[in-house]
Amino acid sequence: MTAVEAKALVKKYKNKTAVDSVSLTVEKGKLFALLGVNGAGKTTTIRMLSCLSAPTSGEAFINGHSCISETETVKTEIGISPQETSVAENLTVRENLEFMAAVYGFDKAKIKKRSDDMINLFSMVEVENARAKTLSGGWKRKLSIAMALISEPKVLFLDEPTLGLDVLARRELWSAIETLKGKITVILTTHYMEEAERLSDRIAIMVNGRIAATGSLTELEKISGRTGLEEVFVEIAERSSQNV
C-alpha cells in the first residue's frame, strides 16, 4: 500500500525554483531517505508533504488524502521533526511530550502512557524533569523527535534527525528508528551516508530541486556503477549537476 505519494511537486520562490517536479512514492511501513547537498530542496519537499508549504504546482497525498485539500485529515496522520529543533523551552521534557499528546486529543491515561513510552524509547529518564532550555543540543533533538512520534503518526517526517548528535547518541537514535520499521512510514533527510545505508529501504538523491535517482542501495549502485553509498552519491550528484 502506498503511504506517501508526490506527483510533480514544484515549489518556486520569486526567481528560485527550490523543488522542481518531484515525484515519489513510499510504501507503507518503509523508510525512505532523501539525500542531497545543501540547498538541494530536501526541506522544501518535506514541508510540502507535511502541509507546511503549499506547492506552486503538483500534488501530494498521505494515505490517499490530499495535502492541499484535506489538510485537516493529513495533519492528524503525520508527525514532523523539523530541521531546526523546536520545543517549548520553558517546559520540561515530560511536559513538552504531554503537551503534544494533549493537542491530539488523547485522554489523561493515554497522555501519560505515550509520554512514558517516548521517554523510554529515547532513554530520556534522566532528563524528563529538566526544562528544555537547559538541555544540550543532542537531548533537545531527541525530544523534538519524540514530540513528533508521540501522536502515533502513520507517517513520520524527520528532517536531519541526527544533526549534531554524538556517535553514541546517533546509534541510539538509529536503533529507536529501526523499531518503527514496518509500523510507521518514515521519510528522513540526512547528510550522513552511513545513516541512509543502515536505515533506509529506498533512497532518493536530490540535485538542484530534482530527484536524480531513486532506488535501493543495490539499485543505485547498479545505475551509477559504483559501490558504497558515498561513491554512488558523489557520482550521481556530479553527473546530474553537469547536465543542468
Added chain:
Amino acid sequence: MFKVKAFAVRNIKELMRDPLSYIFCLGFPIVMLVVMTLVNESIPEEAGMTIFRIDNLAGGIAVFGQTFIMLFTALTVSKDRSGAFLIRMYASPMRSADFIGGYILPMTAVSAVQTAAAFAAALIISLITKTSLNILGLLAAVFFTLPSAVMFIGFGLLFGSLFSEKSAPGLCALIISLGSFLGGIWFDAEATGGVMLKLCKALPFWYCTRTARSAITLDFSFDEFLLPLIIVLICGTAVTALAAISFKSKMKADLS
C-alpha cells in the same frame, strides 16, 4: 476545545516560569501603587488633588497593569513566531482559532490575578492611609475590567502577529504611554479639560480607567459606568477581531 486548553496550559507555564512576568505583571503595578501613594501623601490637602488617592489610584493601576499584560502577550506571540516551535505546531491539528484562544484565555486569567493582587495591595494601603475603599467595589472592578484586559491582550496579539520580537515591544511602549497619559491614569483628565480631554475621549483607554474607577466606588450609573463599559466592549471586540484576523493571515502566509 482540548487544543485551546493544551496550548493555554503551555502558555501559562511558559509565563509563570519567566521571572520577568512576576516583576512586570505583579511587582511593577504594586510598586507604582506604593510610589504614587507616597506622592499623594506629600501633596498638601489644600491642593484638592485626589487623582493619587487610593480609591482613584486603584482603578488607574488596574489598567496600567493591563498594559504590561499586552507587552507580555506581544512578546510571547512574536517569540513563538520567530522560532521553529509555532511552525511545527502548524503541522499539528491546531487551527488558527486554537492558537488565538490559547493565547487570549490564559492572559486574561493572568490579568485578573494581577488586578486582584493590585487591589489587595490597595486595600492594605487604604487601611494604612485611613482612606475608605469598598471591598465589594474592588471585587466588582476585578470583573468589570476584564473587557479592557481583553482589549489590551488583543493589542498584544495584534503586534505580536504583525511585528518581530524586536519591534513589537516598541509598539507596545507606544500604547503603554498613550494608555497611561490619555487613559487619565496619572492625571485628572476631566479637571484638565480642553484638548487633552478631547484626546482622551477619542481613544479607548480613558474609558477603561473610568469603568474601573466607577466600579470601585460602586457607581453603576449610565454615564459613569455603563457607557464607558460599552465603549470598552466595542473597542475590545474590534481590536481582538483585528488581531485574530492578523494572526490568521500571517499563519496562512507562513504556510504558503
